[in-house]
Amino acid sequence: MGIFSKTCEYAIRSVFFIAHRTAGQSGRVGIKEIALGIDSPEPFLAKILQDLSRRGIVQSTKGPNGGFYLDSASLERPLSDIVAAVDGNDIFYGCGLGLKQCSEINPCPLHNEFKDIRNKIHLMLHETKIGEFNAELMNGMLSLKK
Amino acid sequence: MGIFSKTCEYAIRSVFFIAHRTAGQSGRVGIKEIALGIDSPEPFLAKILQDLSRRGIVQSTKGPNGGFYLDSASLERPLSDIVAAVDGNDIFYGCGLGLKQCSEINPCPLHNEFKDIRNKIHLMLHETKIGEFNAELMNGMLSLKK
DNA sequence: ATAATAAAAGACTAAAATGTCTTTTATTAT
DNA sequence: ATAATAAAAGACATTTTAGTCTTTTATTAT
Numbered sequence: 001m002g003i004f005s006k007t008c009e010y011a012i013r014s015v016f017f018i019a020h021r022t023a024g025q026s027g028r029v030g031i032k033e034i035a036l037g038i039d040s041p042e043p044f045l046a047k048i049l050q051d052l053s054r055r056g057i058v059q060s061t062k063g064p065n066g067g068f069y070l071d072s073a074s075l076e077r078p079l080s081d082i083v084a085a086v087d088g089n090d091i092f093y094g095c096g097l098g099l100k101q102c103s104e105i106n107p108c109p110l111h112n113e114f115k116d117i118r119n120k121i122h123l124m125l126h127e128t129k130i131g132e133f134n135a136e137l138m139n140g141m142l143s144l145k146k
Numbered sequence: 147m148g149i150f151s152k153t154c155e156y157a158i159r160s161v162f163f164i165a166h167r168t169a170g171q172s173g174r175v176g177i178k179e180i181a182l183g184i185d186s187p188e189p190f191l192a193k194i195l196q197d198l199s200r201r202g203i204v205q206s207t208k209g210p211n212g213g214f215y216l217d218s219a220s221l222e223r224p225l226s227d228i229v230a231a232v233d234g235n236d237i238f239y240g241c242g243l244g245l246k247q248c249s250e251i252n253p254c255p256l257h258n259e260f261k262d263i264r265n266k267i268h269l270m271l272h273e274t275k276i277g278e279f280n281a282e283l284m285n286g287m288l289s290l291k292k
Numbered sequence: 293a294t295a296a297t298a299a300a301a302g303a304c305t306a307a308a309a310t311g312t313c314t315t316t317t318a319t320t321a322t
Numbered sequence: 323a324t325a326a327t328a329a330a331a332g333a334c335a336t337t338t339t340a341g342t343c344t345t346t347t348a349t350t351a352t
Contacts, residue, residue, distance in 0.1 A: 001151055001233060001236065001237070001339095002236055002237070002240050002241075002242065002244055003237070003242055003260075003263075004147075004243075005310090006244065006309075006310065007309080007310075009242075009243050009244035012243055013244075016255055028328095030327095030328065030329090031329075032328095041310085043311070043312050043313070044310065044311050044312080046329075046330085047330095047331095049329085050329075053329085053330085060328090060329060060330090061318085061319070061329080062318040062319050062320095062327080062329045062330080063321095063327055063328060063329080064320045064321065064326070064327045065320070065327085066318085066319065066320085066327075066328050066329065067329080068329085087147060088147075091147075091148070091149070094148050095148075096148065096149055097150075097158055097159055098148055098150075098152065098155035098156075099289065099291070100292055106289050107288060107289065108288065108289055108290065109162055109278075109279040109282070109283070109290075110270075110274070113270050113274070114149075116266075116270075117149075117266055117270065120262075120266065121263055124256075124259050124262075124263065132255075133255040136255070137255070142253060142255045143247070143248065143252050143253065143254055144245075144255075146245060146246055146247040147309095151339075152339075152340065153339080153340075176297095176298065177299075178298095187340085187342080188342095189341070189342050189343070190340065190341045190342075192300085193300095193341085195299085196299075196300055196301075199299085200300090206299060206300090207299080207348085207349070208297080208298055208299045208300080208347075208348040208350095209296085209297055209298060209299080209351095210296065210298075210349070210351065211297085211298090211349085211351095212297075212299065212348085212349065212350085213298070213299080214299085
């Protein structure tokens with residue numbers, strides 16, 4: 001079990017992939033190519049992208065030459081938007097020991113330690129933009145598969 | 147979904163509970179009281195503690211006046227031992243985007259960012275000892291339930 | 293020795309996450 | 323208009339995680 005659900009991992013990787021594959025030339029990229037490019041099961045990824053599309057995080061068009069893409073606003077969005085959409089806000093705000101009532105006035109033993117870590121995760125994901133790695137992804141310096 | 151599995155959350159909370167409930171007087175505490183004290187399903191917790199017992203992270207004796215306890219060595223162990231035993235090492239070393247081959251020479255886009263966060267989690271859990279919160283747990287300053 | 297106690301072990305069930313398949317709808321090129 | 327394309331939608335199937343129940347084994351007090 002990682003920090004994120006499998007669904008969320010695929011979501012982030014696919015959005016990175018769509019970003020670098022369609023940036024600039026305003027092209028589209030199909031589900032098959034995305035699934036190959038990030039090494040994910042195609043039908044499962046399809047469901048994930050349908051959801052991201054409904055939520056406006058990625059854009060899509062049907063039919064010939066159709067596929068997924070990102071408009072310029074989407075390229076500027078922070079990764080935290082994807083994580084919040086797919087996995088919810090628990091990773092940013094939830095108690096590390098799973099206590100519903102954990103808070104400043106009713107803290108678990110690790111309350112402050114986890115607050116610190118959660119804040120760092122939140123900050124990192126908020127500062128990182130979807131389109132940020134396009135150059136490195138295009139020249140192969142960064143990997144999205146295996 | 148939190149940072150840890152539900153199993154691991156219960157494991158950590160129960161070990162904290164056993165620690166503060168049995169420290170000093172070398173007493174024992176039964177599964178029923180532990181489950182109540184950390185607000186967890188009793189039979190599920192029983193399985194978890196059986197596992198921790200097999201691994202030597204907690205101690206136990208059967209029969210009347212039996213129950214779970216922690217010897218002085220166990221009280222000094224870091225929380226990271228519990229997490230590694232229950233959830234494995236992925237949280238300390240795994241790729242944030244789920245890539246098996248992700249590494250310094252084949253990094254995912256968030257490789258360095260995640261390395262930083264994972265190290266902080268590891269350090270925090272390694273520095274925190276099981277018996278560390280006994281005083282605050284005994285006087286009710288810290289909570290393990292709800 | 294026996295009865296009572298409490299954890300260990302193992303089989304079982306339920307729910308959630310992950311993954312697959314088929315049909316429908318929208319778009320485009322002819 | 324029609325055929326081809328590609329995503330959307332929704333019904334399934336599988337696996338993993340979470341949780342339950344019953345029987346066995348070890349310990350202790352009588």
